[in-house]
Amino acid sequence: MPHPINSSPHYIRSASIEDLEAIISLDMDSNPHPWGKNLIKDALMTRQNWVIESYDEQGSIIVSAWLTASVLFEQSELELIVVGRAFRRQGLAKELMTHWFDAIKLQNIGREQPVSECLLEVRESNLGAIALYKSLGFELMGRRKNYYQSEQGNEAALLFNLTI
Ligand SMILES: CC(C)(COP(=O)(O)OP(=O)(O)OC[C@H]1O[C@@H](n2cnc3c(N)ncnc32)[C@H](O)[C@@H]1OP(=O)(O)O)[C@@H](O)C(=O)NCCC(=O)NCCS
Known part of the structure; x- marks a missing residue:
């Protein structure tokens, strides 16, 4: 429905x-x-x-x-x-x-x-999405260097989690 x-x-x-x-x-x-x-x-x-x-x-x-x-x-x-x-x-x-x-x-x-836990990864440059996740209570738990390809070469992934 x-x-x-x-x-x-x-x-x-x-x-x-x-x-x-x-x-x-x-x-x-x-x-x-x-x-x-x-x-x-x-x-x-x-x-x-x-x-x-x-x-x-x-x-x-x-x-x-x-x-x-x-x-x-x-x-x-x-x-x-x-x-x-x-x-x-x-x-x-x-x-x-x-x-x-x-x-x-x-x-x-x-x-x-x-x-009991929600997880996500996001490009470090994706400030809008990061603001969204933080507004919902997600907390930063790690950073993976050079994880994504980008126009500038590579960029890091930020790892967030939320206990529900
Ligand atoms: C990131 C995305 C999903 C946000 O969608 P949205 O429907 O515009 O987000 P909402 O309206 O629910 O935003 C809720 C809150 O998140 C934050 N936020 C969302 N987009 C933002 C932006 N571009 N800049 C700053 N804060 C932002 C704000 O705190 C916002 O509250 P406010 O509007 O009252 O200030 C959308 O911009 C999108 O589809 N981007 C492309 C795909 C993407 O990057 N997905 C995420 C990676 S998996």
């Missing part, structure tokens, strides 16, 4: 392989380091995925944001969050991240090994 976000015209729902084309287009337009079809397809088939649907300028419903995360034992790792350029700074990423935490807590009920 899609969940309306407060009183705004945005809805969160689980994503499936049927969203592949819409997510490819979101990734191509709004991810500075696009994943491409194969990685997105793999994520939709093997990980947990949620999207937000919003109205575009023409009044059509489109996928405006996507979050994909994996679960391994007591940890859930954010693989990617992307919000469409036209929909940024409206709280959509925060809503998706909060939805991810809520889903984990719900899935923990009855789990032998409940998920």
Whole structure:
């Protein structure tokens, strides 16, 4: 069931392989380091995925944001969050991240090994995403030097975690 976000015209729902084309287009337009079809397809088939649907300028419903995360034992790792350029700074990423935490807590009920920690890695230059994660309580736990390729050569990955 899609969940309306407060009183705004945005809805969160689980994503499936049927969203592949819409997510490819979101990734191509709004991810500075696009994943491409194969990685997105793999994520939709093997990980947990949620999207937000919003109205575009023409009044059509489109996928405006996507979050994909994996679960391994007591940890859930954010693989990617992307919000469409036209929909940024409206709280959509925060809503998706909060939805991810809520889903984990719900899935923990009855789990032998409940998920107790959320993890993520982010490029050191991605100040917007870092501000988002800190605003949600994530704490810096490490730095991997030269982890990502960048236009300037390489850049470090920052590792964040949050106990839930
Ligand atoms: C990072 C990203 C997901 C943020 O999405 P968003 O929907 O605009 O974020 P929100 O509106 O929920 O922001 C919540 C808070 O995070 C912080 N924040 C988000 N983007 C920011 C930016 N560009 N600069 C500074 N702070 C930012 C702010 O504290 C913001 O609260 P405020 O708007 O009240 O100041 C989006 O910019 C994006 O898709 N970037 C490209 C893909 C990417 O880099 N993904 C992360 C790597 S996995």
